[in-house]
Amino acid sequence: MAAARKRILKEYTECSNDTPPGMKINFDEQNMTEWEILMDGPEQSVYSGGHFKLRLTFPNEYPFKPPVVSFKTKIYHPNVSNDDKGSMCLGMLRPDAWKPPNKVISVLHLVRTLLIEPNVDDAIEASIASEFKDNKKGFEKTAKEWVKQYAK
Amino acid sequence: MSSTPQSDDRRSRASSRADALPLSTPPLPVSTGPAVVFDSSDFVRRKSLRTQAPVDIRLLEYVPKCDSNLVCLICQCPFDIPTMLACDHVFCRECLDHAFRAQDHRSKRCPTCRTHVDPKKEPIPVPRILLSMLEDLMVKCPNTKAGCTWLNKRDGVQNHVDLYCGFSTVECPAGDCRFSVLQKDFHKGCLHYTVSCELCYTSIMKKDLEEHQRTVCAQRMIKCPHCEVEMLRLDLKVHIKDVCQFAPTACPGAIVGCGHTCDRRFVPAHAKTCSMATMAPFFQAQKTRLDDQEAAQKLLQRKVDILEGGFTNISNIVYPTNSSDDSSFPVTNPLDPNAAEPLPETPDFRLPPASFPPPAASTNNPPPPPFDISTHHLLSLHESLREEVGRIANDLASLEGRTHLLILNENQRAKEEMLHTSAAINSLRTQVHWLLSARLQQGRASASGGASASAGGSGSASVPAGSSLGSASLGPLRRLSDSTRQDTKL
Ligand SMILES: [Zn+2]
Numbered sequence: 004m005a006a007a008r009k010r011i012l013k014e015y016t017e018c019s020n021d022t023p024p025g026m027k028i029n030f031d032e033q034n035m036t037e038w039e040i041l042m043d044g045p046e047q048s049v050y051s052g053g054h055f056k057l058r059l060t061f062p063n064e065y066p067f068k069p070p071v072v073s074f075k076t077k078i079y080h081p082n083v084s085n086d087d088k089g090s091m092c093l094g095m096l097r098p099d100a101w102k103p104p105n106k107v108i109s110v111l112h113l114v115r116t117l118l119i120e121p122n123v124d125d126a127i128e129a130s131i132a133s134e135f136k137d138n139k140k141g142f143e144k145t146a147k148e149w150v151k152q153y154a155k
Numbered sequence: 156m157s158s159t160p161q162s163d164d165r166r167s168r169a170s171s172r173a174d175a176l177p178l179s180t181p182p183l184p185v186s187t188g189p190a191v192v193f194d195s196s197d198f199v200r201r202k203s204l205r206t207q208a209p210v211d212i213r214l215l216e217y218v219p220k221c222d223s224n225l226v227c228l229i230c231q232c233p234f235d236i237p238t239m240l241a242c243d244h245v246f247c248r249e250c251l252d253h254a255f256r257a258q259d260h261r262s263k264r265c266p267t268c269r270t271h272v273d274p275k276k277e278p279i280p281v282p283r284i285l286l287s288m289l290e291d292l293m294v295k296c297p298n299t300k301a302g303c304t305w306l307n308k309r310d311g312v313q314n315h316v317d318l319y320c321g322f323s324t325v326e327c328p329a330g331d332c333r334f335s336v337l338q339k340d341f342h343k344g345c346l347h348y349t350v351s352c353e354l355c356y357t358s359i360m361k362k363d364l365e366e367h368q369r370t371v372c373a374q375r376m377i378k379c380p381h382c383e384v385e386m387l388r389l390d391l392k393v394h395i396k397d398v399c400q401f402a403p404t405a406c407p408g409a410i411v412g413c414g415h416t417c418d419r420r421f422v423p424a425h426a427k428t429c430s431m432a433t434m435a436p437f438f439q440a441q442k443t444r445l446d447d448q449e450a451a452q453k454l455l456q457r458k459v460d461i462l463e464g465g466f467t468n469i470s471n472i473v474y475p476t477n478s479s480d481d482s483s484f485p486v487t488n489p490l491d492p493n494a495a496e497p498l499p500e501t502p503d504f505r506l507p508p509a510s511f512p513p514p515a516a517s518t519n520n521p522p523p524p525p526f527d528i529s530t531h532h533l534l535s536l537h538e539s540l541r542e543e544v545g546r547i548a549n550d551l552a553s554l555e556g557r558t559h560l561l562i563l564n565e566n567q568r569a570k571e572e573m574l575h576t577s578a579a580i581n582s583l584r585t586q587v588h589w590l591l592s593a594r595l596q597q598g599r600a601s602a603s604g605g606a607s608a609s610a611g612g613s614g615s616a617s618v619p620a621g622s623s624l625g626s627a628s629l630g631p632l633r634r635l636s637d638s639t640r641q642d643t644k645l
Pocket residue numbers: 227228229230231232234235246247250
């Protein structure tokens with residue numbers, strides 16, 4: 004456990020030295036397995052102008068199990084579950100795809116990349132994914148509305 | 156230690172002469188055996204005192220920061236017991252075990268590249284260079300935060316924490332106390348009893364009292380009565396004594412007699428005018444020198460006392476008979492039964508030489524001698540004693556040499572005798588053998604049924620040396636005794 008805490012601390016140092024653009028990490032030394040991340044919607048995406056709050060939770064088995072990413076701010080996105088959890092689970096974040104050498108910094112980069120370019124083939128919200136594929140205009144409109152409504 | 160083998164040798168020689176097997180065992184195992192046992196028990200004792208878990212070297216602080224190539228990708232720390240898989244990926248052994256435990260145990264995979272791991276062939280040996288690079292890593296002591304400044308190679312850290320680190324926690328020296336103390340405070344004894352802070356009347360553990368009065372206590376600050384500066388109560392005494400510019404301070408010439416006292420800030424001005432303050436440093440230096448010399452003299456005095464005691468003992472041993480009638484140097488000899496009787500005079504080396512009159516005669520000596528008469532006497536005594544002891548040592552050495560030679564000669568003779576005897580026995584044996592075989596042949600010949608006389612003749616014919624036919628059976632016997640005597644003479 005001590006080794007896992009040490010690793011989380013190291014990863015925090017690494018992330019705070021090289022935070023992806025538009026992100027800010029609130030780190031609590033007393034409870035370092037829960038990170039609060041404040042993220043600005045990327046400029047080139049439909050979420051531009053929004054401010055999103057995310058929670059990154061490290062399981063007890065970290066780094067042998069992946070960290071859990073959840074959006075605390077509602078977001079209209081095919082890869083984020085449209086419920087109170089707001090969970091994001093794809094790519095390296097899947098338990099079967101996670102490798103212990105993976106790092107939080109790459110998780111943060113993945114989240115940012117997904118906001119710019121949603122991954123419709125690995126979507127959690129099928130309806131949003133199909134709207135993104137068939138009616139991109141409509142998707143963009145709803146997404147921007149949600150930003151205005153929830154992420155200001 | 157160096158004298159042991161020699162004396163042992165001598166003893167074994169003596170015992171072999173006394174016709175016994177050397178009983179002395181080799182000294183080496185005897186002396187190292189108990190030492191090793193003691194060491195290990197001591198180590199165990201120290202270990203049992205330790206209250207901390209073994210050091211996890213991955214949690215240490217590395218100085219300078221560790222090369223990223225030496226870092227385990229799982230724990231992000233420099234490898235602890237590096238373990239390599241066939242895909243060339245390296246992890247700490249514990250991290251890899253942990254990773255495997257989290258996987259399906261029938262098919263283990265490399266945590267980095269997911270290549271299948273064959274438990275029969277993997278892990279493979281780690282390159283030597285990696286191990287030596289890890290060995291060279293420098294770490295700080297895990298108790299650095301507590302104040303330890305140790306910084307060294309990381310494989311020495313456990314040893315340091317167990318045995319040397321003053322900031323390791325160990326069990327309290329008091330047997331019935333459940334608390335732990337820092338190693339460096341071990342000698343202070345148990346400080347786990349409650350005391351009351353004399354400033355705020357909070358009850359607190361003795362070991363925390365100073366910390367409390369330094370950082371917590373509500374009453375810990377005080378204003379200096381002289382300069383009104385606020386400071387810790389604990390530091391006030393030192394401040395007034397050495398620092399405070401407004402505290403009344405005596406002139407530095409006080410040790411010479413200046414009674415002037417003023418604020419510390421005015422002292423330099425006064426010292427410039429005060430002649431006693433100017434002299435003070437010299438007197439101070441003088442005083443320290445005097446003190447030094449006094450201490451040195453005390454030491455010498457003790458040495459002289461010891462030596463004197465030694466001389467007395469030696470003289471008692473060397474000349475036990477003539478001590479009673481020596482009034483100038485009363486040496487009592489408890490070993491001497493005739494102490495009360497006057498004994499025939501022997502040259503007494505204890506009498507002072509003629510150039511130094513005995514103390515009784517020194518009363519009318521006008522100039523006081525440069526040194527105490529008795530010291531001279533003592534010194535001359537010392538000299539003569541030394542000569543005496545040297546002579547005795549020489550005598551002893553020559554005596555030992557002679558004894559040694561004697562023993563050697565004796566030995567040589569005994570050896571020669573033994574040789575003779577064994578040669579005699581040998582010839583005896585051959586004779587008996589020949590006799591026996593002769594007898595056997597005789598028996599066989601008589602049993603075969605031929606003429607007994609001719610058989611006896613043929614039997615005696617085989618005798619090499621000429622002997623009369625009639626005494627065929629007696630012949631060899633006589634010759635045997637002859638040859639034996641001859642052999643012995645040789
Ligand atoms: Zn590791």
